[in-house]
Amino acid sequence: MFIRRLCIKREGKSHFYFALVKSYRTARGPRQHVVAYLGDMKEAARLGFRQALQNHPELQATLFDDISPDWVEVNVKDVKPERLRRFGDVWLALDLLKKLKLDCFFHEALASHRPKIPWADLASILVVARFCEPKSELHIAEHFYSATALADLLGIPAHDIYVNRLYRALDKVLVHKDALHRYLKERWGELFAIEYDIILYDITSTYFEGQAAKNSQAAYGYSRDHRRDCKQVLIALVVTKEGIPLGYEVFAGNRHDSTTVATIIQKIEALYGKADRVWIMDRGMVSAETLELLRQDGRRYIIGTPKSQLKKFEKELRSEGWQMVHDGLEVKRCPAHERKADDSFILCRSIARRNKEIAMRERFAKRIETGLRQLEKNCETGRLKNAKLAERRAAKFFKIDVKEHRGTLHLTWSKHEEKLAWANLSEGCYTLRSNVSDWTPQQLWQAYIQLTDAEKAFRIHKDDLKLRPVWHQIDKRVNAHIFVCFVAYVLWKCFGQMCKHAGLGDEPRKIIQEIKKLHLVDIILPTRNGVDLRLRCVTTPDPDTALLLQKLNLRPPSRLTVNPNL
Numbered sequence: 001m002f003i004r005r006l007c008i009k010r011e012g013k014s015h016f017y018f019a020l021v022k023s024y025r026t027a028r029g030p031r032q033h034v035v036a037y038l039g040d041m042k043e044a045a046r047l048g049f050r051q052a053l054q055n056h057p058e059l060q061a062t063l064f065d066d067i068s069p070d071w072v073e074v075n076v077k078d079v080k081p082e083r084l085r086r087f088g089d090v091w092l093a094l095d096l097l098k099k100l101k102l103d104c105f106f107h108e109a110l111a112s113h114r115p116k117i118p119w120a121d122l123a124s125i126l127v128v129a130r131f132c133e134p135k136s137e138l139h140i141a142e143h144f145y146s147a148t149a150l151a152d153l154l155g156i157p158a159h160d161i162y163v164n165r166l167y168r169a170l171d172k173v174l175v176h177k178d179a180l181h182r183y184l185k186e187r188w189g190e191l192f193a194i195e196y197d198i199i200l201y202d203i204t205s206t207y208f209e210g211q212a213a214k215n216s217q218a219a220y221g222y223s224r225d226h227r228r229d230c231k232q233v234l235i236a237l238v239v240t241k242e243g244i245p246l247g248y249e250v251f252a253g254n255r256h257d258s259t260t261v262a263t264i265i266q267k268i269e270a271l272y273g274k275a276d277r278v279w280i281m282d283r284g285m286v287s288a289e290t291l292e293l294l295r296q297d298g299r300r301y302i303i304g305t306p307k308s309q310l311k312k313f314e315k316e317l318r319s320e321g322w323q324m325v326h327d328g329l330e331v332k333r334c335p336a337h338e339r340k341a342d343d344s345f346i347l348c349r350s351i352a353r354r355n356k357e358i359a360m361r362e363r364f365a366k367r368i369e370t371g372l373r374q375l376e377k378n379c380e381t382g383r384l385k386n387a388k389l390a391e392r393r394a395a396k397f398f399k400i401d402v403k404e405h406r407g408t409l410h411l412t413w414s415k416h417e418e419k420l421a422w423a424n425l426s427e428g429c430y431t432l433r434s435n436v437s438d439w440t441p442q443q444l445w446q447a448y449i450q451l452t453d454a455e456k457a458f459r460i461h462k463d464d465l466k467l468r469p470v471w472h473q474i475d476k477r478v479n480a481h482i483f484v485c486f487v488a489y490v491l492w493k494c495f496g497q498m499c500k501h502a503g504l505g506d507e508p509r510k511i512i513q514e515i516k517k518l519h520l521v522d523i524i525l526p527t528r529n530g531v532d533l534r535l536r537c538v539t540t541p542d543p544d545t546a547l548l549l550q551k552l553n554l555r556p557p558s559r560l561t562v563n564p565n566l
Helices: 043-053 088-099 102-109 119-132 137-147 150-154 163-192 257-272 288-298 307-318 351-381 388-394 417-426 441-449 452-464 475-501 509-515 543-551
Strands: 002-010 013-026 029-040 080-086 198-207 232-240 245-252 278-281 300-304 323-326 329-335 344-350 398-405 408-415 429-434 519-526 532-538
Touching: 080 088, 080 137, 088 102, 088 119, 088 150, 088 475, 088 509, 102 119, 102 163, 119 137, 119 150, 119 163, 119 475, 137 150, 137 163, 163 245, 163 257, 163 475, 198 257, 198 452, 232 257, 232 452, 245 257, 245 475, 257 288, 278 441, 288 300, 300 441, 307 329, 307 344, 307 417, 307 429, 323 441, 329 441, 344 351, 344 441, 351 398, 351 408, 429 441, 452 475, 475 509, 509 543
Parallel strands: 198 278, 278 300
Antiparallel strands: 002 013, 013 029, 080 519, 198 232, 232 245, 300 429, 323 329, 329 344, 344 429, 398 408, 519 532
């Protein structure tokens, strides 16, 4: 026997009745007989039965597929909320993945019929978690995933997300790094009309917790994180003048910056071709080999130069002919003092930078002068037997004379007026080197100063996306961790461009915090017939958040479909 649904229309309205039907065989084939008519059923009761039957697929759940009640009688005294969880930021991250079509990229690149959970969905979870709450894979599995609406948005139960599955997903994504770089270039151009005429290149480091003995790239080197006690790797990042990331590479932690330039240029040109673009790098990249490589094949460049180069332009520093870029900054083009006539140097003089360097010098000189007075007293009392260390520290701005008489040191010192005069002249000044001849000094400086976008990218990586420290110990997991951070930064810059086009600036931190206020909650509605209805609702944004969402053309849903398996 089974239940059959009957529908009768009266006065334009549908009335549903149900009958208990028995099926039996005859010589002429199967026949059905109505055992009893069960009468009608209210919408609330039918919806309750449908929700109950969803856990029992062997029963007749299809009887109630058309039920979507607008009005039911509810016992307001027993209405209650359940399972409040984060919604706004994770929904935003998934929306950015869809806007960039990275979800499609992951599904194509990581297509497989074997895993229970698609690798593409696991990759999305890793990226979303890094964007919203950057912590370890263990934290994602044990805390983050279940505390957010990701299960509802992706349809993956929380018990199916565990740390080893996330680690295996890390191993899968890394091999598609170059394909992702090529894919992103096209998507950036389609979404925001990004130009690639200027390429900014910079390097940072990130350190390890632990010895990283199984990582061949982990080594001691110059640490930008001020952690000389830890092994590290170098991360080279290439961005456009808008700060849009084009690609990255990972190098050994003890490698000199200038030796990475050839690898990066070959990588970018292999991915994007040898277009007429200008490479911009800081002074850490400068070497004879770097300059020779940049000059090949007509490459154009603007690079910083070491502080020692200023001494060659002492005459130009004292002369006139400076051009004002803006208040507090002047520039001047100078010919190269080398035989390579294609290059020119741009002298830059900044009042803000000068004030900073003067303050640093005065603090240093005051500290050294105090120490010298103490050393002088120690010499007089015979307590000091060796003043060589003091000589080395003070040599920058002081002249020191140490003589020994009858076993006692006598120390005299005075300010080094010549070095102080040069410091006073050169403070706030720096030089740029370029073979771009058809730009004005102002244009060259404005292009070079965009290198701060690359530096800003590293700050976002390290502070907002928690790139450091690295807890993984083997090569592929370390590189996969950096890959996920890079993709999360891609989402960050995509949202930054959306904010910029909406007139909200290009730093989305505060806006993300506002959108993060949205939550998902289950509302339990007990009806008159004793059936509980469950509504999965998104909290209503406050007026300020609603205005931001409107400007950004973001439309979060007000309700989600209840999935009883989650």
